[in-house]
Amino acid sequence: MATASPVTFDLLATDPSSRGRVGMLHTPHGDVPTPVFCPVGTQATVKTLAPRDLKELDSRLILANTYHLYLRPGAELIARMGGLHRFMAWDRAILTDSGGFQVFSLQDLRDLDDDGVTFRSHIDGSEHRFTPERVVVIQELLGADIAMVLDECAEPIDRAYNIEALRRTHLWAERCLRAHTRPDQALFGIVQGGVFEDLRAESARVLSAMDFPGYAIGGLSVGESKADMLRILDVVAPLLPADKPRYLMGVGSPEDLVEGVFRGIDMFDCVLPTRLARNGAVFTPDGRLNLRNAQFKEDPRPIQEGCGCYACRHVTRAYLRHLVISKEILGLHLNTVHNVHFLLQLMRELRAAMQQGELAAFRQRFLARYRVADAQARRENRQAWGCRETR
Amino acid sequence: MATASPVTFDLLATDPSSRGRVGMLHTPHGDVPTPVFCPVGTQATVKTLAPRDLKELDSRLILANTYHLYLRPGAELIARMGGLHRFMAWDRAILTDSGGFQVFSLQDLRDLDDDGVTFRSHIDGSEHRFTPERVVVIQELLGADIAMVLDECAEPIDRAYNIEALRRTHLWAERCLRAHTRPDQALFGIVQGGVFEDLRAESARVLSAMDFPGYAIGGLSVGESKADMLRILDVVAPLLPADKPRYLMGVGSPEDLVEGVFRGIDMFDCVLPTRLARNGAVFTPDGRLNLRNAQFKEDPRPIQEGCGCYACRHVTRAYLRHLVISKEILGLHLNTVHNVHFLLQLMRELRAAMQQGELAAFRQRFLARYRVADAQARRENRQAWGCRETR
Numbered sequence: 154m155a156t157a158s159p160v161t162f163d164l165l166a167t168d169p170s171s172r173g174r175v176g177m178l179h180t181p182h183g184d185v186p187t188p189v190f191c192p193v194g195t196q197a198t199v200k201t202l203a204p205r206d207l208k209e210l211d212s213r214l215i216l217a218n219t220y221h222l223y224l225r226p227g228a229e230l231i232a233r234m235g236g237l238h239r240f241m242a243w244d245r246a247i248l249t250d251s252g253g254f255q256v257f258s259l260q261d262l263r264d265l266d267d268d269g270v271t272f273r274s275h276i277d278g279s280e281h282r283f284t285p286e287r288v289v290v291i292q293e294l295l296g297a298d299i300a301m302v303l304d305e306c307a308e309p310i311d312r313a314y315n316i317e318a319l320r321r322t323h324l325w326a327e328r329c330l331r332a333h334t335r336p337d338q339a340l341f342g343i344v345q346g347g348v349f350e351d352l353r354a355e356s357a358r359v360l361s362a363m364d365f366p367g368y369a370i371g372g373l374s375v376g377e378s379k380a381d382m383l384r385i386l387d388v389v390a391p392l393l394p395a396d397k398p399r400y401l402m403g404v405g406s407p408e409d410l411v412e413g414v415f416r417g418i419d420m421f422d423c424v425l426p427t428r429l430a431r432n433g434a435v436f437t438p439d440g441r442l443n444l445r446n447a448q449f450k451e452d453p454r455p456i457q458e459g460c461g462c463y464a465c466r467h468v469t470r471a472y473l474r475h476l477v478i479s480k481e482i483l484g485l486h487l488n489t490v491h492n493v494h495f496l497l498q499l500m501r502e503l504r505a506a507m508q509q510g511e512l513a514a515f516r517q518r519f520l521a522r523y524r525v526a527d528a529q530a531r532r533e534n535r536q537a538w539g540c541r542e543t544r
Numbered sequence: 545m546a547t548a549s550p551v552t553f554d555l556l557a558t559d560p561s562s563r564g565r566v567g568m569l570h571t572p573h574g575d576v577p578t579p580v581f582c583p584v585g586t587q588a589t590v591k592t593l594a595p596r597d598l599k600e601l602d603s604r605l606i607l608a609n610t611y612h613l614y615l616r617p618g619a620e621l622i623a624r625m626g627g628l629h630r631f632m633a634w635d636r637a638i639l640t641d642s643g644g645f646q647v648f649s650l651q652d653l654r655d656l657d658d659d660g661v662t663f664r665s666h667i668d669g670s671e672h673r674f675t676p677e678r679v680v681v682i683q684e685l686l687g688a689d690i691a692m693v694l695d696e697c698a699e700p701i702d703r704a705y706n707i708e709a710l711r712r713t714h715l716w717a718e719r720c721l722r723a724h725t726r727p728d729q730a731l732f733g734i735v736q737g738g739v740f741e742d743l744r745a746e747s748a749r750v751l752s753a754m755d756f757p758g759y760a761i762g763g764l765s766v767g768e769s770k771a772d773m774l775r776i777l778d779v780v781a782p783l784l785p786a787d788k789p790r791y792l793m794g795v796g797s798p799e800d801l802v803e804g805v806f807r808g809i810d811m812f813d814c815v816l817p818t819r820l821a822r823n824g825a826v827f828t829p830d831g832r833l834n835l836r837n838a839q840f841k842e843d844p845r846p847i848q849e850g851c852g853c854y855a856c857r858h859v860t861r862a863y864l865r866h867l868v869i870s871k872e873i874l875g876l877h878l879n880t881v882h883n884v885h886f887l888l889q890l891m892r893e894l895r896a897a898m899q900q901g902e903l904a905a906f907r908q909r910f911l912a913r914y915r916v917a918d919a920q921a922r923r924e925n926r927q928a929w930g931c932r933e934t935r
Contacts, residue, residue: 198867198874204858226866230842234862242858451621467595467633471625475617476589482873483589 158366160299160339162187162398162419168506170513172390172417175504178214178398180246180298181337182238185213187398188414188503190496191248191422196221197231197241200427201486202493204242209463210494213245214298216422219291220252224274224281228294236296247297248422251288251329251343254371254403257306265305267321285328293335299367302329304343306372309381315347323359330363341367341400348381350388357392367398367420374403374423383412390417407436407499408525414503415516426496430488433477436495440524442470444488449474462494463487549757551690551730553578553789553810559897561904563781563808566895569605569789571637571689572728573629576604578789579805579894581887582639582813587612588622588632591818592877593884595633600854601885604636605689607813610682611643615665615672619685627687639690639813642679642720642734645762645794648697656696658712676719684726690758693720695734697763700772706738714750721754732758732791739772741779748783758789758811765794765814774803781808798827798890799916805894806907817887821879824868827886831915833861835879840865853885854878 159181166175178185192199192207195218199207207215217237222228234240237247256263256272263272269284285303292300303325307318322345333340342365346352360368370389373382386401393399400420401413410421426436433445437457442449444456455465456473464473464487476484506515550572557566569576583590583598586609590598598606608628613619625631628638647654647663654663660675676694683691694716698709713736724731733756737743751759761780764773777792784790791811792804801812817827824835828848833840835847846856847864855864855878867875897906 196866196870196872197863198872201873201877203854203874203877205854225870226841226862230862233842234844234860240860240863242863450617451624453625463594463596469625469631471617471621472588472631472633475587475631479587479616481587481589482592482876483594485873486592486594486877 158339159337160366162367162396164396166508168512169510171415173414173507173512174417174419175507176398176419182244182246182298183213185246186504187419188500189214189420190410190500191216191420192427192493193422193424194241197237200431201489206490210490210497212493212497215243215247217247217249217295217297218252218255219249219288219295220255222295223252223291224276228291232294232296238296248299249292249295249297249301251292251301251303252283253303254306256283267324285325286332289329289332293338296338298338300338300340301369302326302340302342304345304371307345307347309347309372312349315349315352319346319352319356323356326360326363339366341365341369343369343371344389345372347372348385350385353385353389354392357389361392361394365397367400368393369400369402371402373401374405383416386413386416386418407496408520408523410496410499411503411516411519415512426492427489430492431485433488435488435491438522444470444474444477456491460491460494462491464491549730550728551757553758553787555787557899559903560901562806564805564898564903565808565810566898567789567810573635573637573689574604576637577895578810579891580605580811581801581891582607582811583818583884584813584815585632588628591822592880597881601881601888603884603888606634606638608638608640608686608688609643609646610640610679610686611646613686614643614682615667619682623685623687629687638688640683640686640688640692642683642692642694643674644694645697647674658715676716677723680720680723684729687729689729691724691729691731692760693717693731693733695736695762698736698738700738700763703740706740706743710737710743710747714747717751717754730757732756732760734760734762735780736763738763739776741776744776744780745783748780752783752785756788758791759784760791760793762793764792765796774807777804777807777809798887799911799914801887801890802894802907802910806903817883818880821883822876824879826879826882829913832917835861835865835868847882851882851885853882855882
């Protein structure tokens with residue numbers, strides 16, 4: 154615990170118009186300018202993208218899911234194949250979640266106690282057990298640059314449950330920290346506490362005292378209202394150490410990225426851009442388009458005028474609609490390329506705005522133009538979470 | 545008809561040990577070294593591959609299917625979007641088949657007369673009619689570099705039916721030739737006649753007299769035995785003009801490509817490499833592997849040692865098996881990259897062998913090593929043909 158962390162963070166600039174920060178995350182697999190959006194590679198692949206595509210998009214840090222890889226193909230197998238980087242041919246940085254989020258999403262299939270959680274596989278129903286120590290071992294076998302502690306992702310609006318869950322989450326964070334040994338991997342803590350400001354503040358203080366090299370904010374990507382998420386970020390971010398990276402887990406949409414950066418978040422991950430793409434929905438500065446709509450049948454424009462992604466530089470909405478309607482895999486790939494590019498480009502623009510000290514104005518312009526998907530679409534996106542998110 | 549063809553063929557070398565030929569096909573969208581294997585882009589996309597991937601593979605000529613594109617998104621729409629090249633962002637050469645093969649595969653859904661064929665869409669059951677003239681118009685709207693005449697793809701072993709079908713095929717070839725006007729597109733004839741040497745010879749003579757800029761040999765990719773195919777190639781190839789390209793439609797497997805080139809064929813197309821890839825089967829010099837098999841679970845080798853494709857340069861059989869078992873799209877893509885590379889590389893090696901005058905020895909070595917998939921697998925491959933081949 155006393156040794157230097159293999160992942161360090163340099164705070165390069167702060168935006169005077171907000172809590173926004175520009176930084177650089179140094180990892181054993183390269184530097185990552187922050188704020189950063191991490192595409193999600195649940196099963197050791199960011200769906201429809203090869204490593205060459207992610208490099209063309211200049212993605213520096215991607216996520217992989219411990220729960221999924223533990224079940225299939227197995228962490229030991231990946232270790233014997235040289236670790237996750239070599240297995241998936243990705244020589245840049247990787248972060249693995251702890252699997253807690255997925256296990257708690259199993260609901261009826263799990264059994265919790267203070268020592269850990271027993272659950273059944275969504276693939277074959279077989280029984281498994283995650284403890285803080287076991288989750289650290291699994292993540293050390295996978296060998297990502299950043300691992301996460303096992304936390305309890307509680308129903309965010311049940312106060313009594315959150316008090317109990319937070320006690321366990323802090324206990325587990327300490328046990329993970331003690332168990333962690335891999336010198337080329339950093340272990341981040343996770344702040345929980347539901348929608349309750351006092352619990353969140355307590356969690357931030359308790360975890361800060363444990364001196365993790367980075368801090369995540371969990372439990373804000375599902376179930377709660379957007380107002381709750383922003384309110385909690387306003388409370389938690391100022392309580393976290395300024396010289397450590399802050400990671401908002403499972404978020405998000407373009408508007409949530411802007412709001413998160415505005416509140417001092419440095420790292421984000423979400424399946425939204427890749428999942429939406431496979432449903433035919435693509436981001437533009439004016440909001441989402443669904444390419445299945447008949448209005449795009451003969452639309453000769455790219456998804457987004459002036460966009461630098463491969464899809465926008467080469468094909469029209471009409472062609473993409475044809476691919477989506479014809480169930481062609483290339484349509485899923487090109488939409489994914491665009492959506493991931495859109496979020497990575499948004500992060501580049503947010504960094505530039507902060508370097509100019511103009512994040513507040515950028516946020517105002519962005520949110521005035523970007524038509525947020527309606528409540529129904531938001532609800533659907535947030536419902537499709539956890540371990541069932543494999544397609 | 546008297547104007548110069550926009551597609552010309554230079555015969556560069558002949559192999560003294562076989563009927564094999566090395567040539568160059570000149571098209572409005574670039575030169576194509578022959579013999580060439582053309583990946584199939586049924587619905588205006590070679591399944592799972594973007595144009596950038598096909599260029600990385602150095603594919604020079606791809607196929608698209610008139611029947612499918614006529615039904616969806618429609619030839620007029622593609623014409624209004626600037627033609628097929630621009631629509632699918634492919635600036636190299638394209639060949640469209642006439643749609644006859646797909647329509648005749650519809651069996652119970654078609655109604656044939658001397659003037660044309662009426663059929664129902666496999667998508668929505670709507671009624672349509674192809675005549676020789678209509679099929680030329682549709683292909684001129686699509687705007688490929690090479691279009692094909694409408695032919696009747698008859699049951700290959702029914703002699704009486706083949707005599708009747710051949711009469712119609714020759715009648716339609718002439719009508720297509722008269723109807724064709726697009727100056728930047730060549731129209732190729734198609735030799736038919738089933739498994740009957742005299743009918744095939746007659747067809748080769750009749751069509752040669754019509755002076756097409758290129759000749760296809762149809763009806764040899766389904767239903768007949770491999771021995772029949774080779775016997776017919778031995779009869780037909782020598783009867784076709786030496787200074788025109790010869791195209792064996794719907795073939796094939798690695799061993800069929802070698803046998804076809806050995807008999808003087810210059811062009812091939814087949815869905816086999818892309819379809820097999822999506823089923824988890826990949827080519828190697830020793831035969832096919834099915835990556836679903838448990839034996840590959842921890843196999844640290846690439847699909848093929850020394851292969852230059854992106855998949856073999858970056859990932860293991862174990863990773864590809866994981867992707868296939870986990871139903872990840874990247875697995876379909878990487879397997880497709882390898883299989884298309886394998887056939888394009890085989891064609892490069894065949895050209896080199898002929899330039900050395902050593903095709904017979906190359907063929908012997910290749911066939912001695914390449915374990916041909918069993919009869920059952922061959923039958924399955926050949927059954928999955930025609931318009932139903934969209935997944």
